[in-house]
Amino acid sequence: MKTRKEAPLKKDPGQRKDGRIDALEARLREAEGALAEAVQARIEAEQRARDDVDARVRERTAELKGAYEALQAETMKRREAEEARIRLAAAIEEAAEGVAVISTTGVVQYVNPAFSRITGYEQAEVVGENVGILGRVDAKTYASFMTTITGGNTWSGRLSGRRKDGTAYEIEVVMSPVRDASGQIINYAALSRDVTEEARLESQLRQAQKLEAIGTLAGGIAHDFNNMLAIIMANTELVLDDLEHMEGPRRNLEHILKAAQRGRDLVKQILMFSRKTGHGRKPLALTPLLKETWKFLRSSLPTTIEMHADFRAGADSVLADPAEMQQILMNLATNSAYAMQESGGDLTMSFSTVFFGPADPLPVADMPPGGYVLLTVSDTGVGMTDAVRRRIFEPFFTTRRAGEGTGMGLAVVYGIVKAHGGAINVESTPGKGASFGVYLPLTRVSGAAEGTDDAKPLRGGHERILFVDDEELLATAARMMLERLGYEVTAVTSSTEAWRIFLGGPMRFDLVITDQTMPGMTGTMLAEKILRVRKDMPIILYTGHSDTVSPEKAQTLGIRAFSTKPVVRGKLARTVRRVLDGEPM
Numbered sequence: 037m038k039t040r041k042e043a044p045l046k047k048d049p050g051q052r053k054d055g056r057i058d059a060l061e062a063r064l065r066e067a068e069g070a071l072a073e074a075v076q077a078r079i080e081a082e083q084r085a086r087d088d089v090d091a092r093v094r095e096r097t098a099e100l101k102g103a104y105e106a107l108q109a110e111t112m113k114r115r116e117a118e119e120a121r122i123r124l125a126a127a128i129e130e131a132a133e134g135v136a137v138i139s140t141t142g143v144v145q146y147v148n149p150a151f152s153r154i155t156g157y158e159q160a161e162v163v164g165e166n167v168g169i170l171g172r173v174d175a176k177t178y179a180s181f182m183t184t185i186t187g188g189n190t191w192s193g194r195l196s197g198r199r200k201d202g203t204a205y206e207i208e209v210v211m212s213p214v215r216d217a218s219g220q221i222i223n224y225a226a227l228s229r230d231v232t233e234e235a236r237l238e239s240q241l242r243q244a245q246k247l248e249a250i251g252t253l254a255g256g257i258a259h260d261f262n263n264m265l266a267i268i269m270a271n272t273e274l275v276l277d278d279l280e281h282m283e284g285p286r287r288n289l290e291h292i293l294k295a296a297q298r299g300r301d302l303v304k305q306i307l308m309f310s311r312k313t314g315h316g317r318k319p320l321a322l323t324p325l326l327k328e329t330w331k332f333l334r335s336s337l338p339t340t341i342e343m344h345a346d347f348r349a350g351a352d353s354v355l356a357d358p359a360e361m362q363q364i365l366m367n368l369a370t371n372s373a374y375a376m377q378e379s380g381g382d383l384t385m386s387f388s389t390v391f392f393g394p395a396d397p398l399p400v401a402d403m404p405p406g407g408y409v410l411l412t413v414s415d416t417g418v419g420m421t422d423a424v425r426r427r428i429f430e431p432f433f434t435t436r437r438a439g440e441g442t443g444m445g446l447a448v449v450y451g452i453v454k455a456h457g458g459a460i461n462v463e464s465t466p467g468k469g470a471s472f473g474v475y476l477p478l479t480r481v482s483g484a485a486e487g488t489d490d491a492k493p494l495r496g497g498h499e500r501i502l503f504v505d506d507e508e509l510l511a512t513a514a515r516m517m518l519e520r521l522g523y524e525v526t527a528v529t530s531s532t533e534a535w536r537i538f539l540g541g542p543m544r545f546d547l548v549i550t551d552q553t554m555p556g557m558t559g560t561m562l563a564e565k566i567l568r569v570r571k572d573m574p575i576i577l578y579t580g581h582s583d584t585v586s587p588e589k590a591q592t593l594g595i596r597a598f599s600t601k602p603v604v605r606g607k608l609a610r611t612v613r614r615v616l617d618g619e620p621m
């Protein structure tokens with residue numbers, strides 16, 4: 037630091053040197069010097085202090101910066117953790133699987149929206165409650181999963197339950213214990229997948245297979261039973277003729293005949309359920325047919341049942357038997373009426389056209405995609421439990437009192453629908469009614485009416501007939517029937533024997549009547565052989581419902597007429613006469 041330059045004092049030569057002035061000057065200079073020094077010292081001290089503060093500030097700044105950086109790193113870490121948590125929470129909230137967290141004491145701590153969707157319980161309704169609120173599992177399942185999860189293991193399995201609204205659901209559950217850092221189980225997490233729809237389709241498929249098996253069995257039994265009935269009926273008719281003037285026995289025989297006829301009707305139903313080929317099928321517009329049937333139902337059902345119909349089908353052509361289509365509607369409607377007989381209700385029929393693309397979900401397990409007419413019959417009756425619903429299509433299954441129902445109604449509907457390549461869907465809640473949806477595949481062709489067989493008086497003749505049926509009693513009865521009509525009949529019980537007799541004199545017969553199902557050689561095989569020898573030989577083939585010969589196939593073989601069992605007098609007489617006279621069938 038520079039000191040101030042001493043300025044020389046002015047001297048006035050004219051003035052007297054005065055010692056006091058000098059002294060004053062000296063003191064002044066001294067004071068000036070001291071002041072300068074003090075100022076200097078002060079400046080230096082201040083400088084030092086400033087330097088000191090600067091250093092301290094720098095130090096503190098550095099410290100703060102470090103702390104700030106650490107804080108920022110921590111915040112970042114926390115934010116990442118929070119983001120990860122949010123992502124996880126969102127994933128759980130959005131998941132299609134139901135997620136539930138349950139405390140070790142069985143209290144629900146968290147459920148996600150999917151869980152609410154599956155069970156019908158909202159988050160607020162279950163969180164804080166015991167899991168028991170969701171329904172109980174059976175004791176065995178409960179024991180199995182309790183031992184598994186309390187043992188620290190993961191339990192998985194299928195559980196069924198009821199939604200809050202009472203409808204049933206089925207879930208596949210994986211339940212695992214959740215542990216804290218020390219390994220202690222703090223709660224359980226349950227992951228559940230809704231498999232209600234899958235389970236429904238599976239059970240439908242199982243049921244369809246079961247019904248198919250029953251159908252095959254019933255068809256087989258019915259076939260034989262039909263033959264026995266035919267024998268009973270044919271013989272009864274014969275004896276009735278013989279006893280023309282004996283009132284008493286005739287009455288008894290008429291009862292036998294009536295019972296046999298009822299038996300035949302029942303067999304017809306069983307066969308309708310079991311058979312695979314439809315005989316009377318043709319392209320048919322369903323709307324007018326259903327309208328007519330509906331009108332009939334309206335006049336026959338009690339007025340406590342309010343009826344509503346909704347016809348909306350654009351396309352309504354199906355390849356079907358009109359009588360069978362009517363039967364479907366009648367059977368469904370009478371069931372509904374029965375379900376509402378106590379307190380009345382609404383019976384609704386709707387009829388529409390639906391299309392299922394290859395990717396569309398189908399209402400019934402094994403139905404192929406495509407166009408269908410959908411006939412729905414719904415009621416507000418007593419409805420049914422799941423256990424009943426699973427069995428309703430079984431033949432002879434009924435919940436009605438003994439003698440009130442045969443249990444064949446729905447079995448027949450099922451058989452008809454199946455034979456038409458269709459499907460049935462049933463929904464029902466006990467106490468709330470039932471709804472049956474019948475899907476029949478659409479066909480493009482539009483319908484043409486078909487004439488019915490009119491009852492003509494029986495005409496006989498004198499021609500020679502070779503009759504073959506392996507059922508001896510049937511062959512005998514048929515022979516007697518035909519003989520009474522005037523024919524000359526040779527009846528045999530084996531197709532090989534028939535063939536031998538025919539070969540012995542191909543021109544000895546005017547007509548061959550043969551059964552289809554016979555051991556060794558079937559009716560069609562026999563017919564083929566005979567026609568090779570005599571191309572013009574008239575042949576009538578008759579078949580049971582379970583035989584696989586179609587009228588078309590019989591025709592291409594050259595068989596003149598085709599008849600189905602049981603062989604009854606009127607039908608047989610008419611067919612024989614027509615074939616012999618060369619009339620169109």
Ligand SMILES: Nc1ncnc2c1ncn2[C@@H]1O[C@H](COP(=O)(O)OP(=O)(O)OP(=O)(O)O)[C@@H](O)[C@H]1O
Pocket residue numbers: 367371372375415417418419420424428429433434435436440441442443444445446447469470
């Ligand atoms: N609309 C319905 N509402 C409630 N239960 C029904 C309904 N339709 C059918 N069921 C149940 O299905 C069972 C079987 O029906 P199905 O028509 O096969 O036989 P059924 O009506 O008992 O006797 P039937 O041979 O006289 O028709 C019924 O006994 C009934 O328990």
Ligand SMILES: [Mg+2]
Pocket residue numbers: 367370371441444445446
């Ligand atoms: Mg019924």
